Each structure stands twice: as C-alpha cells, then as structure tokens.
Amino acid sequence: MRWPAHGANPRALYEQCGLAPPDEYIDFSVNTNPYRLPPSAWPSGEEWIRWAGEYPDSEAKALRELVAKQEQIRPGQVLMTNGAAEAIYLLAALFAGRRVGILEPTFSEYRRACLAYGCDVEGFAADEARGFSYDLDEATAWAGKQDIIFLCHPNNPTGTVMEEGELRSLVDAAHTAGTYVIIDEAFYPFWRGGFTAMRWLGRYPRLIVLRSLTKIHHLAGARLGYVAADEAVIASLKTHQPPWSTNGIAQQLALRFMAMESFVKWTKERIAAERERVFRSLPAGRYDVSPSVVNFYLLRPCSGRTEELFFHLLKEGIVPRHTMNFPGLDGRYIRLAVKTQVENDRLLEALERWDG
Numbered sequence: 194m195r196w197p198a199h200g201a202n203p204r205a206l207y208e209q210c211g212l213a214p215p216d217e218y219i220d221f222s223v224n225t226n227p228y229r230l231p232p233s234a235w236p237s238g239e240e241w242i243r244w245a246g247e248y249p250d251s252e253a254k255a256l257r258e259l260v261a262k263q264e265q266i267r268p269g270q271v272l273m274t275n276g277a278a279e280a281i282y283l284l285a286a287l288f289a290g291r292r293v294g295i296l297e298p299t300f301s302e303y304r305r306a307c308l309a310y311g312c313d314v315e316g317f318a319a320d321e322a323r324g325f326s327y328d329l330d331e332a333t334a335w336a337g338k339q340d341i342i343f344l345c346h347p348n349n350p351t352g353t354v355m356e357e358g359e360l361r362s363l364v365d366a367a368h369t370a371g372t373y374v375i376i377d378e379a380f381y382p383f384w385r386g387g388f389t390a391m392r393w394l395g396r397y398p399r400l401i402v403l404r405s406l407t408k409i410h411h412l413a414g415a416r417l418g419y420v421a422a423d424e425a426v427i428a429s430l431k432t433h434q435p436p437w438s439t440n441g442i443a444q445q446l447a448l449r450f451m452a453m454e455s456f457v458k459w460t461k462e463r464i465a466a467e468r469e470r471v472f473r474s475l476p477a478g479r480y481d482v483s484p485s486v487v488n489f490y491l492l493r494p495c496s497g498r499t500e501e502l503f504f505h506l507l508k509e510g511i512v513p514r515h516t517m518n519f520p521g522l523d524g525r526y527i528r529l530a531v532k533t534q535v536e537n538d539r540l541l542e543a544l545e546r547w548d549g
Contacts, residue, residue, distance in 0.1 A: 230456060298325075325484075344363075350491055489529060
C-alpha cells in the first residue's frame with residue numbers, strides 16, 4: 194500500500210488500509226496539544242468577522258516584536274511564516290543546490306524541501322541502541338563537510354534531545370567550519386525543564402532556529418511559525434517569501450495566546466506526567482519506547498510485529514503514525530501522541546488486548 198506522508202488524516206488512512214473507520218476513533222498520529230484553552234480565551238464572533246475582513250499586516254510587526262521580547266532578541270531577527278513548513282521551504286530555497294546534512298531519523302519535510310531545490314542531501318543516523326543519540330565526534334566531523342545541517346530538537350519522531358553541552362559543541366564546531374546550523378524547535382514548548390538554542394543566536398551568525406506557534410496552542414489550522422536568525426539571514430529569506438504569507442486571523446490568535454504563558458507551563462507539566470504514567474503502565478516486557486521528553490514517542494512491540502500492531506490499533510479506534518518514511522526506522526516503530534488521561538487509557542487497554 195502507499196503510506197501517507199504525514200499523520201492527522203485518519204479517514205484517508207483507514208481508506209488506504211482498506212478498513213472502514215469505526216464510529217469513534219482517537220487520532221494519536223497528530224502531535225498538537227491535547228489540551229485546549231478554555232472558551233473564555235477565544236475571540237468573540239465579532240472579532241472573527243472583523244479579522245477575516247481585514248488585510249493582515251504584511252510585516253507582522255506586532256507579532257515579531259512580541260516574539261523578540263519573549264526570546265530576548267531583536268525584531269529584525271524574526272520572520273513570521275505560514276507554519277514551520279513554510280520556514281523549511283524558504284530555507285531550502287535560500288540554500289538551493291548546496292550540500293545539506295540531516296540528522297536522522299527526523300521530520301521528512303527537511304529532505305523533501307531540500308531535494309526540491311536541488312540540494313545534495315546526506316543523512317547522519319542516530320544510534321538506536323543508545324536511545325537514538327548521536328556520536329558527537331562523528332557528528333561533528335560529518336557536519337563540517339556540509340554547507341547546512343538540519344537538526345530537529347526535540348526530535349520528531351523520537352522525542353529525544355541532546356545534552357546542552359553536546360549540542361553547543363556541535364553548533365560551535367559547525368560554525369567554525371562555516372556550516373549553517375538549522376535547529377527546528379517546533380516541540381520545545383512541550384519540553385519541561387528544557388533549554389533553547391535561541392540564546393546562542395548572538396554568538397553564532399550562522400545559527401538558525403525554527404519555531405511553531407500552532408502546536409502548543411492547538412492551532413494547526415491557523416498555520417503560524419517563525420524563523421529566528423541573524424538579521425542578514427532574515428533579510429535574505431524575506432526575498433523568497435510571498436506577500437501576506439501569514440494571515441490576519443493567525444496573527445491575532447497568536448498575539449492573544451502567546452501572552453498566556455501559564456497555559457504553556459501547565460501543559461508541560463501535564464504532558465510530562467501523562468507520558469511518564471503511560472510508560473509505567475505499558476504491559477511489562479512487551480513494548481519498547483523511545484526516551485522522549487515531549488508530547489509523542491516511538492513504540493515498537495518486542496515481537497517485531499509492528500505492522501500487525503498498527504492494524505490492530507486502527508481496528509480498536511486508535512490511529513497511530515506509521516514510520517515508513519523515516520529513514521532508519523522503516524516502519525519498525527509507530528509514533529504515538531501523549532493525549533489526555535482518558536484517551537491514553539484507551540490506548541493502554543488496546544495495547545493490553547493485542548496478543549502479539
């Protein structure tokens with residue numbers, strides 16, 4: 194069968210698998226925040242209508258200033274984008290035809306975007322046996338041979354991170370070699386006690402950080418993200434970006450929700466607690482999981498019968514994310530989101546019922 198490129202489309206997945214979708218199912222393939230802001234936090238009907246009828250600020254000035262203030266950088270170091278995906282493709286266009294290294298397994302759009310712009314792409318594989326970590330010496334030597342490297346941190350789909358000193362060493366060595374380092378921090382807001390490379394921008398002009406504003410606030414349909422980098426890099430990226438790339442509704446929602454920092458902190462705590470509970474509750478000796486620190490993780494049955502498990506979960510109304518298009522994983526794992534307690538209990542019951 195032809196596996197879909199991404200998750201978050203359950204009905205299409207059921208159709209491609211030749212299964213009738215059950216009356217109720219839970220989408221564990223989508224890795225946005227399972228907790229939503231209360232209705233009182235959302236705009237009024239009049240505000241929705243007004244925003245829909247107005248042209249957006251093409252420079253997203255107010256939003257860039259808010260991001261800059263929160264991240265302690267300059268507004269000129271920020272470019273708002275139509276989701277993190279647009280940021281990835283803008284960067285691929287900027288570095289078209291260059292040598293690109295990608296630390297894998299990771300988000301497939303880095304490779305797809307770079308290949309579309311004629312880049313020579315080379316992957317560097319994580320050590321699965323060591324919790325999907327990287328050999329720092331080997332990674333550093335490899336990075337110095339590239340023009341640009343992509344690193345997702347925390348990583349999708351493993352949910353894993355590097356030690357701060359290790360990542361700083363990799364960035365420092367790559368920068369010394371003249372290599373641009375692109376760190377995608379789309380899932381950083383879910384990481385309790387984590388660190389961000391955003392603080393290093395002043396020291397490394399060739400460091401570029403990506404963020405998503407839609408995952409943590411459950412706004413996937415609004416499409417909003419940003420690039421933070423040296424002002425010269427931002428100026429170059431802007432020449433590739435269409436006008437009005439970030440719509441007015443998305444900008445207004447972000448201005449409203451980004452001020453709710455207590456919600457982000459609360460989410461981190463809830464996600465961490467639920468993830469740890471799920472890991473403790475898995476049937477003993479039957480499943481392995483990646484050492485994730487965020488709102489999703491990899492899981493595989495110790496029996497190796499991952500595809501059978503995938504179809505079992507679909508029939509149980511649990512929609513997992515396949516890993517067929519993640520180099521190095523090749524379908525041996527499934528990716529599962531950390532959801533609410535009730536939803537996670539449904540997953541645990543389905544895993545317990547499987548006889549594999």
